[in-house]
Amino acid sequence: MSSNGIGRLTGKVAVVTGAGSRGEIIGNGQATALLFAREGCKVLLVDSEEENLSRTFRKISDQGGEASFYVGDVSNELDCQKMVELAVNTYGHLNILHNNVGVGGSGTVVEVEAKQWDHVMDVNVKSMMLTSKYAIPEIASSGGGTVINISSISAIRPRGLTPYTVSKGAVIALTKAMAVDHAADKVRVNCILPGPIFSSMTSVNMTEEVRELRRISSPMGIEGSPMDIANAALYLASDESRWVTGISLIVDGGVSLMSPQR
Amino acid sequence: MRLQNKVSIVTGGASGMGAAESALFASEGSNVVVADMKIEDGMEVVDEIKSTGGNAIFMELDVTDEERWEVVVADVLKQFGTIDILVNNAGISGSYQPDIMSLEAYDRLMNVNSRGVFLGMRSVLPTMCESGSGSIVNISSISGIVGQSYVHMGYNASKGAVRIMTKSAAVQYAEKGIRVNSVHPGIMPPMVSSVGTADPETRKIMLEDVPMNRVGLVGEVANAVLFLASDEASYITGAELPVDGGLTAR
Numbered sequence: 219m220s221s222n223g224i225g226r227l228t229g230k231v232a233v234v235t236g237a238g239s240r241g242e243i244i245g246n247g248q249a250t251a252l253l254f255a256r257e258g259c260k261v262l263l264v265d266s267e268e269e270n271l272s273r274t275f276r277k278i279s280d281q282g283g284e285a286s287f288y289v290g291d292v293s294n295e296l297d298c299q300k301m302v303e304l305a306v307n308t309y310g311h312l313n314i315l316h317n318n319v320g321v322g323g324s325g326t327v328v329e330v331e332a333k334q335w336d337h338v339m340d341v342n343v344k345s346m347m348l349t350s351k352y353a354i355p356e357i358a359s360s361g362g363g364t365v366i367n368i369s370s371i372s373a374i375r376p377r378g379l380t381p382y383t384v385s386k387g388a389v390i391a392l393t394k395a396m397a398v399d400h401a402a403d404k405v406r407v408n409c410i411l412p413g414p415i416f417s418s419m420t421s422v423n424m425t426e427e428v429r430e431l432r433r434i435s436s437p438m439g440i441e442g443s444p445m446d447i448a449n450a451a452l453y454l455a456s457d458e459s460r461w462v463t464g465i466s467l468i469v470d471g472g473v474s475l476m477s478p479q480r
Numbered sequence: 481m482r483l484q485n486k487v488s489i490v491t492g493g494a495s496g497m498g499a500a501e502s503a504l505f506a507s508e509g510s511n512v513v514v515a516d517m518k519i520e521d522g523m524e525v526v527d528e529i530k531s532t533g534g535n536a537i538f539m540e541l542d543v544t545d546e547e548r549w550e551v552v553v554a555d556v557l558k559q560f561g562t563i564d565i566l567v568n569n570a571g572i573s574g575s576y577q578p579d580i581m582s583l584e585a586y587d588r589l590m591n592v593n594s595r596g597v598f599l600g601m602r603s604v605l606p607t608m609c610e611s612g613s614g615s616i617v618n619i620s621s622i623s624g625i626v627g628q629s630y631v632h633m634g635y636n637a638s639k640g641a642v643r644i645m646t647k648s649a650a651v652q653y654a655e656k657g658i659r660v661n662s663v664h665p666g667i668m669p670p671m672v673s674s675v676g677t678a679d680p681e682t683r684k685i686m687l688e689d690v691p692m693n694r695v696g697l698v699g700e701v702a703n704a705v706l707f708l709a710s711d712e713a714s715y716i717t718g719a720e721l722p723v724d725g726g727l728t729a730r
Binding site for chain 1: 715
């Protein structure tokens with residue numbers, strides 16, 4: 219973990235969706251926004267809950283970073299348009315879109331209600347299409363940049379969370395398609411597949427027993443931290459990865475390498 | 481400094497990607513052991529690193545030579561006391577001509593590109609296990625992920641072996657605190673050992689497969705290796721990171 223920023227994103231502007239956290243436990247989007255800001259990036263924080271957003275905003279301000287926020291719903295097209303306009307109007311250009319928003323979705327196809335299925339697809343997939351639809355032209359006209367989509371190892375290792383698994387699989391396909399479509403616009407598109415991360419989202423109602431199970435499910439025997447996702451996002455957001463596009467970067471302590479215990 | 485005080489061995493460090501990795505690691509604070517068969521080129525890389533204030537030494541190494549590996553590891557431990565990072569970068573090109581089905585080429589590709597990586601891991605793992613930490617980055621290739629019309633299939637086989645060996649090592653050594661990952665460069669500038677793939681007409685066709693429509697730079701691969709080698713990737717093991725301008729996304 220880098221302790222002090224060394225300006226790896228100096229001069230860049232990012233939109234980070236799902237940048238809030240529900241409480242004191244840090245979220246993946248929050249960690250990413252904090253790290254981007256620490257590395258010199260100006261960040262527009264986006265979330266549907268103002269209270270959650272303000273926690274992240276305060277942390278960035280406290281560490282001397284530059285950020286502003288927008289309360290909106292990324293599954294709503296108008297909000298996505300406004301979000302991108304705000305970033306460009308505030309900071310003059312846009313280089314990075316970090317699509318972190320997502321919701322869980324459990325059950326089999328037999329169990330799941332069609333309405334719930336649609337909701338998961340709207341929040342996890344359609345949102346990334348909508349944010350990208352408005353962000354990509356701005357990133358391209360800013361001289362290029364990157365889009366980072368958060369998928370999940372659930373996409374490649376299903377286990378009873380079928381709507382979630384399918385939505386995260388779609389994120390991988392969307393990432394590759396966007397990478398191919400927009401390479402000529404100098405927009406790189408990659409995704410991250412987090413494993414068992416102890417975060418603002420996953421910690422809700424998690425018993426110590428379940429937490430321990432998640433820890434030992436990885437060959438490394440440890441759970442991940444949102445900072446692990448943030449570090450991967452930083453690499454993909456920075457110019458260090460300027461020839462990297464269309465990839466799925468797995469950050470899971472090796473969980474997806476092994477055949478499951480059955 | 482992202483690799484402050486770490487001790488790294490970079491095989492094939494005397495030229496190309498290996499030289500770029502060595503220089504980048506040194507600039508991030510690592511003591512770098514440039515290991516290569518090419519003594520003069522390797523010494524030049526070391527001199528260059530030293531002239532910019534970095535720490536590096538050269539050690540002669542043929543990655544297929546089991547005994548040499550033992551000597552190198554013992555020497556590094558004597559000089560630095562530990563080995564934190566191994567970059568298995570040494571490899572030979574798959575552009576074997578004129579006989580694309582040459583058995584001799586197959587054996588040589590597997591010997592250097594695959595067996596060499598295994599020997600490297602085998603040589604450093606005991607000391608990494610002892611210290612309870614370590615990061616190994618194996619240089620595979622997009623050739624370990626997709627088939628290609630213009631390289632010897634032994635090259636694909638050797639790089640595919642590196643890809644899956646990486647995952648095996650990751651699973652087997654995770655509990656010892658050792659991470660093992662692979663980097664998969666795409667179409668790069670021709671290697672020293674390139675023949676057919678160095679032909680301008682062939683290269684033009686090769687580039688048509690790359691969404692970003694250009695070859696990669698050695699520094700771009702080095703950046704990926706640095707990320708995986710560093711503690712920033714502390715929860716990443718067994719992962720494959722293509723650096724290919726989008727070739728494998730297509």
